[in-house]
Amino acid sequence: MNREVMEYDVVIVGGGPSGLSTAIKLKQLDTNLNICLLEKASEIGAHILSGNVFETRALDELIPNWKELNSPIKTKVSKEKFLFLGKTKSLSWPTWLLPSVQQNHNNYIISLANLCRWLAEQAEALGVEIFPGFPASEVLYNDDGSVKGVATQDMGIDKEGNKKDGFEPGIELVGKVTVFAEGCRGHLGKQLIQKYELDKGKDPQQYGIGFKEIWEIDDKNHEKGLVMHTAGWPLDNNTYGGSFMYHAENKQVFLGYVIGLDYKNPHLSPFDEFQRFKTHPSIKKIIEGGKRISYGARALIEGGFQSLPKMYMPGALLVGCDAGTLNMPKIKGSHTAMKSGMIAAETIFDHFKSNKELSSFEEKFKASWLYKELYEARNVKPSFSWGLILGIIFTGIDQILFRGKLPFTLKHKHADHETLKLADEMPKINYPKPDNIITFDKTSSVYLTGTNHTDNQPVHLKLKDPNLPISYTLEKFDEPAQRYCPAGVYEVQKENNINKFVINSQNCIHCKTCDIKEPSQNIIWVTPEGGGGPKYGNM
Amino acid sequence: MKILVAVKRVIDYNVQIRVKEDGTGIVTENVKMSTNPPDDNAIEEAVKIKEAGKATEVVAISVGEEKAQETVRKALAVGADRGILVKAEGTVEPLAVSKILQKIVEKEKPDLVFMGKQAIDDDCNQTGQMLAALLNWPQATFASKIDVKEKSLEVTREVDEGLETIEVNVPAIVTCDLRLNEPRYASLPNIMKAKKKPIEQINASDLGIDTKPRIDQIKVEEPPKRKAGIKVASVEELVQKLKNEAKVI
Structure with a gap:
């Protein structure tokens, strides 16, 4: 079938901080460039989920007068806390003893979704054409093997693949250069990394799953500007993770939990760990009497420097967490994503102006503060593979004494889908039932995300082998998809004593965890019809 | 034949509505807005009639704040020829909207006015009817099928008892049901073209219409929470519980 073709100087896939920064920077460098940006969500920001404590460094460079432009960056961090949680007790760690990367006094508590909406307004004002509701579903290649552009998803296909009314x-959106900015585990980025072997010689990428809820809490418990992190309970010493609680404006707190997807126990349910975490006395006392108004989850990058693939390829660049620029010890990826996009824009500008190869991205990247930041942060996450306690001790030495300059680089040894132990060998975990006040089930949580996918469309969670979930994964790992999916998409149902693997794809909140954690890499996340997925507000 | 289609910007139907803590209304900040779903059917039908060669122009109109322009733009992206935005702040009640539409009809002189049967935010289901009264035009409400005849329309209506088919003379008001058609997707090239289509902006006050609400809203509250269900072991227990606890039999 012949598809309509539209040509641009630059095609950008993804309307998050990296894609939008690429677009804005390009337009600032050359206002005549034709740029379009595709976003799979129904509007910019609707698939964005992040803590977020924002470091303005990249934005200061991109839009120096952001304070005058009514940007949604208002709440300065006023106070910080770090708690180690025991089952009922907590130990407050003095913030002066935290590595400087974990100090936030110059940062702001923001909604990244709202920042993206604002960035999109800036980009549109500069003439960037932004198309929400149009997922890029396919990479197009030139005959010489270079990237030619992307194709958007067909709309109006039924379950069986027939055309609807x-x-x-x-x-086809053809660009002289295409920039992939899909965020963590982008489904086209994944294909490109494979095709061009961008991760050759790098450690396997590491991921986490992050949950976030927004609560409206009692005035008396709200301290605008307070940033609090915790480690410890309910996770054991061998599971990497922790919580955040940010007191934003309007009596809201952004409450979240991140768990490394390198966890070993297939019985672990990240969602239930998060719910259980909220019952800790030092957390419960803050949210008690409040109301949960939003819920969401998204996979994030944790691999850092060692796992960062090459970010350029013939005809295209990979930016932000589509490559993996998040700074793990800082627990921040927005400013780094933005900076990577800005470097991409400068590379493309030079490419057009003086015919420089896109590979010049590498030099620019290496000369930037982004590179320095990621390099210095590199040893923190791998040290936690020795457990929480040793990880903290090492991080103290590495980050406080040596400021990331130790003369060696620790490796990430395994991909996250390889770390699960057999279900029989690991302890079952009994999670408490939700009380529907502090803790909730997945169904009522997904309801808050506003998630919808048009009925009667092909399932966008593909199984390479449709029998594997029951014949192998259920037997060996008790089908962990039932637990790692934060939206209850996957179920094993018994029908006449026969187990059946059910995929409720309409619930999918596009977090990509299944694509990452499935032990046999049997689940492939592809783009559903445009506009589908969550409709996050100020996440 | 010229068709005027009214579209309203409402909170997206997938969004869980939250009531403001003080009961003065619902939360609209940080909430995804979309076109009122049956208005999409109204636009689709108008565009289909035009594509069938039975109409010459489709004009989309919305009444509301500046951002309602996006809703008009969406109508342009699926085939409306041009747009009108009548700007008015705050809640605009059906009577005010129909008075505004009356003024626009007098100016634009369309043969048909289409709109959704009701808006999913206030569920009033009044604007079409009030406009018909103000213009003294015939109305066909809850349309699930429209046949355009020479000087009339044959309209199938979704009524409680089933389907009712009526014939109305043109000019007429038609309010559209979700069953009328399946709205098309806006294609990327059409969205781009829509950006270049004109949208005329008019202030409601310049039309001489006072949009101040006439209805005093006393309180908005959430529906009571549903109690958790229980499983009963036997029919006897069920009957006993229906009698003594639920007191319904």
Whole structure:
């Protein structure tokens, strides 16, 4: 079938901080460039989920007068706390003893979704064409093997793959350069990393799953500007993770939990760990009497420097967490994602102006503060593979005494899908039932995300082998998809004593965890029809 | 034939509505907004009639704040020829909207006015009817099928008892049901073209319409929470519980 073709100087895939920064920077460098940006969500920001304590460094460079432009960056961090949680007790760690990367006094508590909406306004004002509701579903290649652009998803296909009444074919967006900015585990980025072997010689990428809830709490418990992190309970010493609680404006707190997807126990349920965490006395006392108004989850990058793939390839660049620029010890990826996009824009500008190869991205990247930041942070996450306590001790030495300059680099040994132990060998975990006040089940949580996918469309969670979940994964690992999925997409149902693997794809909140953690890499996340997925507000 | 289609910007139907703590309304900040779903059907039908060669122009109109322009733009992206935005702040009640539409009809002189049967935010289901009264035009509400005849429309209506087919003379008001058609997707090239289509902006006050609400809203509250269900072991227990606890039999 012949699809309509639209040509641009630059095609950007993804309307998060990295894609939008690429677009803005490009337009600032050359206002005549034709740039379009595709976003799979129904509007910019609707698939964005992040803590977020924002470091303004990249934004200061990109839009120096952001304070005058009514940006949604208002709440300065006023106070910080770090707690080690025991089952009922907590130990407050003095913040002056935290490595400087974990100090936030110059940062702001923001909603990244709202920042992206604002960045999109800036980009549109500069003439960038932004198309929300159009997922890029396919990479297009030139005959010489370079990236030619992307194609958008066909709209109006039924479950069986037939065209429905309102069928609208996808179109081809051809760019002189294409920038992939899909965020963590982008489904096209994944294909490109494979095709161009961008991760050759790098450690396997490491991921985490992050949960976030927004609570409206009692005035008396709210301290605007307070940033609090915890480690410890309910996770054991061998599971990497921790919580955040940020007191934002309007009596809201952004409450979240991140768990490394290198966890070993297939019985672990990240969602239930997060719910259980909220019952800790030092957390419960803050949210008690409040109301949960939002919920969401998203996979994030934790691999850092060692796992960062090459970010350029013929005809295209990979930016932000589509590559993996998050700074793990800082627990921040927005400013780094933005900076990587800005470097990409400068590279593309030089490419157009003086015919420099896209590979010049590498030099620019190495000369930037982004590189320095990621390099210095590199040893923190791998040290936690020795457990929480040794990890903290090492991090203290590495980050406080040596400021990331130790003369060696620790390795990430395994990909996250390889770390699960057999279900029989690991302890079962009994999670408490939700009380529907502080803790909730997945169904009522997903309800808050506003998630919807048009009925009667092909399932966008593909199984390479449809029998594997029951014949192998259920037997060996008690089908962990039932637990790692934060939206209850996967279920094993018994029908007449026969187990059946059910995929409720309409619940999918696009976190990509299944694509990452499935032990046999049997689940492939592809783009559903445009506009589908969550409709996050100020996440 | 010219068709005027009214579209409203409402909170997206997937969003869970939250009531403001003080009971003065619902939370609209940080909430995804979309076109009122049956208005999408109204636009689709108008565009289909035009594509069938039975209409010459489709004009989309919305009444509301500046951002309602996005809703008009969406109508342009699926085939409306041009747009009108009548700007008015705050809640605009059906009577005010129909008075505004009356003024626009007098100016634009369309043969048909289409709109959704009701808006999913206030569920009033009044604007079409009030406009018909103000203009003294015939109305066909809850339309699930429209046949355009020479000087009339044959409209199938979704009524409680089933389907009712009526014939109305043109000019007429039609309010559209979700069953009328399946709205198309806006294609990327059409979204781009829509950006270049004109949207005329008018202030409600310049039309001489006072949009101040006439209804005093006393309180907005959430529906009571549903109690958790229980499983009963036997029919006897069920009957006993229905009698003594639920007191319904």
